[in-house]
Amino acid sequence: xxxxxxxxxxxxxxxxxxxxxxxxxxxxxxxxxxxxxxxxxxxxxxxxxxxxxxxxxxxxxxxxxxxxxxxxxxxxxxxxxxxxxxxxxxxxxxxxxxxxxxxxxxxxxxxxxxxxxxxxxxxxxxxxxxxxxxxxxxxxxxxxxxxxxxxxxxxxxxxxxxxxxxxxxxxxxxxxxxxxxxxxxxxxxxxxxxxxxxxxxxxxxxxxxxxxxxxxxxxxxxxxxxxxxxxxxxxxxxxxxxxxxxxxxxxxxxxxxxxxxxxxxxxxxxxxxxxxxxxxxxxxxxxxxxxxxxxxxxxxxxxxxxxxxxxxxxxxxxxxxxxxxxxxxxx
Numbered sequence: 001x002x003x004x005x006x007x008x009x010x011x012x013x014x015x016x017x018x019x020x021x022x023x024x025x026x027x028x029x030x031x032x033x034x035x036x037x038x039x040x041x042x043x044x045x046x047x048x049x050x051x052x053x054x055x056x057x058x059x060x061x062x063x064x065x066x067x068x069x070x071x072x073x074x075x076x077x078x079x080x081x082x083x084x085x086x087x088x089x090x091x092x093x094x095x096x097x098x099x100x101x102x103x104x105x106x107x108x109x110x111x112x113x114x115x116x117x118x119x120x121x122x123x124x125x126x127x128x129x130x131x132x133x134x135x136x137x138x139x140x141x142x143x144x145x146x147x148x149x150x151x152x153x154x155x156x157x158x159x160x161x162x163x164x165x166x167x168x169x170x171x172x173x174x175x176x177x178x179x180x181x182x183x184x185x186x187x188x189x190x191x192x193x194x195x196x197x198x199x200x201x202x203x204x205x206x207x208x209x210x211x212x213x214x215x216x217x218x219x220x221x222x223x224x225x226x227x228x229x230x231x232x233x234x235x236x237x238x239x240x241x242x243x244x245x246x247x248x249x250x251x252x253x254x255x256x257x258x259x260x261x262x263x264x265x266x267x268x269x270x271x272x273x274x275x276x277x278x279x280x281x282x283x284x285x286x287x288x289x290x291x292x293x294x295x296x297x298x299x300x301x302x303x304x305x306x307x308x309x310x311x312x313x314x315x316x317x318x319x320x321x322x323x324x325x326x327x328x329x330x331x
């Protein structure tokens with residue numbers, strides 16, 4: 001099973017690595033790679049040309065923003081209700097349940113996320129959490145309402161927004177939607193194994209990011225500080241800057257968007273009927289396969305990789321949804 005909505009990978013200067021392309025190829029998910037015209041032939045040499053979309057501009061010096069907005073308009077032109085937009089540095093995708101992370105072998109998880117958000121009339125943005133942010137030793141819910149969505153994003157096409165700025169565009173888009181009363185869904189049941197920012201050449205690493213200056217006097221010329229400050233300027237009511245792990249970072253307070261506070265409440269579509277079946281595995285089966293990373297030699301190490309498969313892949317997600325529905329009905 002594959003996603004019903006179109007999948008776009010925005011990429012620049014990474015035809016040699018093309019991690020997300022390889023990850024989707026391995027699980028059979030169709031996609032389009034969106035590239036600037038001067039790099040078309042480099043990408044076409046290693047990717048089926050029919051999968052490549054050429055942008056009508058190049059080297060604008062504005063990071064990925066123009067490409068993201070072009071993708072949004074392209075998705076609308078196809079008649080799709082939503083679209084996926086992915087960064088080009090994702091090594092693979094996982095299912096997480098019962099403290100275990102398991103690599104997936106098909107695109108079914110994307111259909112699961114799509115079907116889940118399509119139950120609601122006011123979910124604007126959704127997507128999987130990063131593998132690196134899910135620690136198997138903790139009890140973690142199958143999903144969180146009203147957080148930021150990064151790097152692998154399912155967007156409602158008729159939203160009254162477009163991408164803007166130069167930095168932290170994912171966070172900015174999520175915050176604008178949340179402030180207007182929309183909901184977002186960050187899935188822990190499904191994970192993206194993404195490279196840490198600024199660790200791969202190409203993309204925004206070459207165009208926007210720079211190594212942090214060592215002296216305090218130079219910190220305002222530090223790209224990390226500038227990135228964080230740009231989000232503070234856009235959303236000063238919920239954003240602060242702090243220094244951790246050797247560089248400047250932004251910190252966003254999402255507490256004001258919690259479900260139950262009245263503003264960002266998920267609402268089922270009027271025509272939605274809760275299925276009686278509590279657990280729906282979407283045909284997913286758990287099998288033992290050779291180590292994909294050993295075969296490919298390209299995926300980044302994934303924490304707690306060597307674990308047994310989970311026996312009920314969709315159970316946590318379905319139980320949490322059922323409990324929420326019963327609570328709303330006063331059962």
